[in-house]
Amino acid sequence: MSYPQRFSDLFRLTGLLLIGLNLLCTPAFAASDNSLRTDAASIQPQHTYNESDATINQQNFKSQLAKLRGSSEVTGEYHQSYYLLNQLNTGLPSLNPPPNLSTPLATLEFFKLATDNQHYKLAAQALNMNLFNPDIQRARGDELAERLDFLLAKKDLYDFNQLPDRPDGLIEPSIGSNSDIDGSVRRSIQLGHIKYLSYRIPIYIERVKVEGADPVWVFSSQTVGHIDKLYEQYKPATFERYLPDFLLFRPLNIAIWEYIALSLFFLLTIALGWAISKGAGKLMSKYAQDENKRATLSLKSTTDLINKLIVPLTITISLALVFTLVSGGFPYLDDIATDTRPIIWVALVISAIWLGVRLINFFADRYQDLQIDGLGQQQYDEYRIRITYLSVFRRVFIFVMIIGSVWIGLSEFVNIEGLGKTLLTSAGILSIVIGIAAQPTLGNIVAGIQIAITQPIRIGDTIMYDGNWSTVEDLGYTYATIKTWDERRLFVPMRYFVTETVENWSHPDPHQTRTIYLLTDYGIAVDEVRKKFVEVVKNNSYWDGQTEPTLQVLSTKRDTLQLYGTIAADNPDDAWLLECQVREQMVTYLSDKQQHYLPAERIVLINKDADS
Known part of the structure; x- marks a missing residue:
């Protein structure tokens, strides 16, 4: 089959599928769609399936479409300026004349004016309630409008200055504006977002059109569907009605009584954390003072552990309890919980890092006390090996812990999986940046790990x-x-x-051989000097006691002999001291016993008169 024929067949097949979908979404099927709406608790309708009944098959297909579309009665047809609906708020009473919902600004002003006058049934006209069954729309409309008004006021989302007063939602572009939305027709506008637990739920108004009616701007069906759960999180506490007015004052959109409650809870958790830390410290001190157990846990190390951990442990316990509070443990502090949760999370991560560093340092010091400092001079090589491992890996563990803590801390604010994909995608650019900017630092860190190994x-x-x-x-x-x-x-x-x-000079074996050079006259008795050299070396305490010292004639010059002696010691320090002492004693010997054979200039005088 040729490529043109394949494309032709594919085009015809695509056309047939589009025609079938269009038929299912036409008004002919709209009448049978009323049974597909559900309330907010259950949006998937129940049907009896029969393969032989084509009508029911079509209803099942429309049921799935309704579920995917959020049961908002969207027809599936696309229009740049609005969303096409089969129906809108059929359970609400019709108003004559209808409210002015022609522009985004008019809709928000209408909703605000109606709620301010406590006409919540009227305000419900600005809501897209297609997610709710028509039978309950009238009963729920005023309640949802009142709750939405509370949420918008609480989160300061009544921003009339940012909304266009045009039916098409277009914002006139200003001179020099680079905004993507300026000068563009819009059919949905986000007023802002409200945080729900760890998620951000956007608040939208959208332009919708029902066949035979003018387009109107209403709060989106998804926004209306979220009102109840958002209200449950942010609803006012019952006891607030008994508080004096000054405690209900909301600087930074947070009530003063919430600041006081969180501060008191923080102080309470500090006290609780301190009590836990001190209690654990007393138990450990009592354990360490037991004479039968001092071999395993010394009083000094226990006191050091308590002193190092009591402050970071207290703060970590306190912040962990406060973080539990702002994460939903106390339902009446939602405002301050939402605003302070990231700050408390960062403080908790920092305090955990502080506690982790203290723990690593304590156990590293404890290991050094028990396994390293007790090694004798004969185990000096083992001492150097262990102290090197301890020094490097102490820092490696701290570095890895800090990196891991930062990664966990970021998980509260960003999508780690998405971040990982972004880093992999930009690996080429990232590697260049790291290679240029961080090469010295990373190179030294990697070199440190390599040296430790x-x-x-x-x-x-x-x-x-x-x-x-x-x-x-x-x-x-x-x-x-x-x-x-x-x-x-x-x-x-x-x-x-x-x-x-x-x-x-110490690796892999600290044993070292050193050399001593002596310059003498040709008449020197080399054997006597050699015997004296061996005697001096063997009588020195720094000699290793095994390697035989030697003395050889290394070279001759016009006026001197160069003697070459070798000595050995157990380590470089002893070898250096041995070399200095042996050299000093040999120079003294030559000066006292072989003075005539020290290097000297010879001058020969010839008496010419005597010869003549």
Whole structure:
């Protein structure tokens, strides 16, 4: 089959489907559609299905369409300026003359004027109540209008200045305006949104048209359907009628009594958290003071734990209880709960991070006390390995905890799944930005983790850095602290130890051999000097006791011999001290016992008169 023929068949099939849908949505079927409306509690009608009954099949099909459209009687036909409806508020009484709902501004003014005069049945004319059964629309109309008025006033959504006074909802574009909606015909306008639990429910007015009538602007059927659950969250408390007027004053749209209630609850939770923390501290102190249990939990470590955790634990418990309150635990603080919930959530995340850092540091210090500081000099190499792991992974755990806490904190405000997709979509641009801006910092952090795993250097190692005898004091996130022999501190980026050649005298074995050079005259008795050298080395306490010291003639020059001696010690520090002491004793020996054979300039005098 050729491509033109395939496209022709596809076009004909699409046309047949559209014709079928159009037939189902025509007024011929509107009369049978009255049975499909439902109230707000149940929008799906019940039908008896019979495959042989084509009419019922069509009704089932229309039932599904009604469910998908929100049972708002939308015909399915599209018009740029309004929504086409089969009917509108058939359960409400008709008014003659009808109310002025021709523009968005006129509708909101009509609704506000009617509710201010407590004519709620009249205000119901501005609601699209197609989600409710016509039999109950008259009974529910005034109640829904009163509740919607309460919500709009409470959330300050009566903003008449932002609504156009044109039937097409068009906003005249101002000079230099870049707004997408300026100069565009609109058939729905969002007045704002009202927060319900953790969701934002938009409040819309929309332009609708029923066949044979003029288009009107009304509150959308979806907005009307949300009124009851929004009112249940924000309805005034019964006891408010007994409060004095000054407590009902609403600065920042929040009543003063709500500020007071939340403050008192916060103080109560602080006291409760403090009591829990102190109680746990006393129990742990009592446990530590038991002589039979001091081997497992020292009083010092318990006191340190209590001192470190009591403040962050108290605040975390308090904020957790307050967050539970503003998340729906107390129904009469909805306004302040909605407005302060994000702030309390951020404070809770920060306090949890604070508590987590304190816990990590405590257990890291406890591990150091029990497993590291008790190691003797013979286990110095194991000491350096453990202290390096502890230093680096302490920081890694804290870093990972902070990143995870920030990620959890963001979940309260953004869609994490959507954020992840956005990050993956923009991975190319993000990688360039990170590569340019954060490469040094991230490179040093990654290098720190690599050093912790491979350990080319460790805390306590003796290294040569820039010609200086140095000791590694600490390994941080992005830099290492180096202490030179003259007690200067150098802060070296971690990447240096991964990308550059490092002379480490302590890794993998701290045992070290050093050399001593002596310059003597040709007449020196090398064997006697060698015996004295071996004797001096073996009598020194820094000698390793195993490696035999040696002394050899390394080279000769015109006037001197160069003697080369080797010595060994258990670690670089002992080797350096051994070298200095042996050199000093050998120079003293040569000066006292071999003075005539120290390097000297020889001058030969020739008496020419005696020769003649």
